[in-house]
Amino acid sequence: MLMIACPWCGPREQTEFAYGGEAHIARPADPDAVDDAQWADYLFMRTNPKGCHREQWNHAFGCRRWFNVERDTLSYRITSVYKPGERPAEPAA
Amino acid sequence: MRDTVRKESPLIRLRLDASGAATPGDSILVAQERPFLGHLNIRGGRGDARFAATIARVLGMALPIAPNTVVCDRDRVAYWLGPDEWLLVTPAGGDTVIADSLREALRDAFSAVTEVGSGQTVIVLQGRYVRELLSKECPLDLLSPSFGPSACAQTRLAKASVLLRPLEADGMELIVRRSFAEYVWAWLSDAGAEYGFRAGT
Numbered sequence A: 001m002l003m004i005a006c007p008w009c010g011p012r013e014q015t016e017f018a019y020g021g022e023a024h025i026a027r028p029a030d031p032d033a034v035d036d037a038q039w040a041d042y043l044f045m046r047t048n049p050k051g052c053h054r055e056q057w058n059h060a061f062g063c064r065r066w067f068n069v070e071r072d073t074l075s076y077r078i079t080s081v082y083k084p085g086e087r088p089a090e091p092a093a
Numbered sequence B: 001m002r003d004t005v006r007k008e009s010p011l012i013r014l015r016l017d018a019s020g021a022a023t024p025g026d027s028i029l030v031a032q033e034r035p036f037l038g039h040l041n042i043r044g045g046r047g048d049a050r051f052a053a054t055i056a057r058v059l060g061m062a063l064p065i066a067p068n069t070v071v072c073d074r075d076r077v078a079y080w081l082g083p084d085e086w087l088l089v090t091p092a093g094g095d096t097v098i099a100d101s102l103r104e105a106l107r108d109a110f111s112a113v114t115e116v117g118s119g120q121t122v123i124v125l126q127g128r129y130v131r132e133l134l135s136k137e138c139p140l141d142l143l144s145p146s147f148g149p150s151a152c153a154q155t156r157l158a159k160a161s162v163l164l165r166p167l168e169a170d171g172m173e174l175i176v177r178r179s180f181a182e183y184v185w186a187w188l189s190d191a192g193a194e195y196g197f198r199a200g201t
């Protein structure tokens, strides 16, 4: 069970949240200008790292806001939580 | 036509009015529905300083700015729901007039005022073991004294989303979706049996 600190509500149990996949995936500015492979890459391909991962969460049972979490997929340790449009503190090397 | 529409509480099938009155006591946990109150969902204010001022002028009360807090003013309660979202609960029938005035005052602002009273209802619990009961299936630390009057929290109770507000003297207010009201009541009466759960009138 994770304790996730919603940027607005503070620490809440994981069961209040919904996971939203990898963060910071930008939709191509001009979808007509990309080929099928690039579009498929945007839609389906994710980095799936072992280690530091930046991902989206929604506080579904709470304030219902989306935000970003930086989490180590190996240790499950959360290293940063930040609002949409913000950038995380650079992770320690 | 308007007079012929009969309002029904989402708990009408439980026939709570026929279940006999109970009053709060040391070992008794009393639940009461407060149906038909006015519920207004208010959205807006992102990067708009006039929004809060306009609301305060129309309502004569400010909306809570701190997350998970409430502002009470006479018979109205404003709940923080999100950084640009609030719930205002008013006496029965009071929401329509307020909604009209707010919409008029906010017509140039990026905002929305929506009557949601038909979609949710209020359940009030009273008794010494209210927090123990809710703690069975609520992930909040309800036994912490920091969750007291002037706080509120949207959270989970069993499989339902609820908006909780501590009241004075061991009370707790639950605002639940209409479609979950029977489920929440059934859960409360089952989980509360060991505390002497009773329906109050």
Ligand SMILES: [Zn+2]
Pocket (backbone or CB within 6 Å): A006, A007, A008, A009, A010, A059, A062, A063, A064, A065
């Ligand atoms: Zn939240």
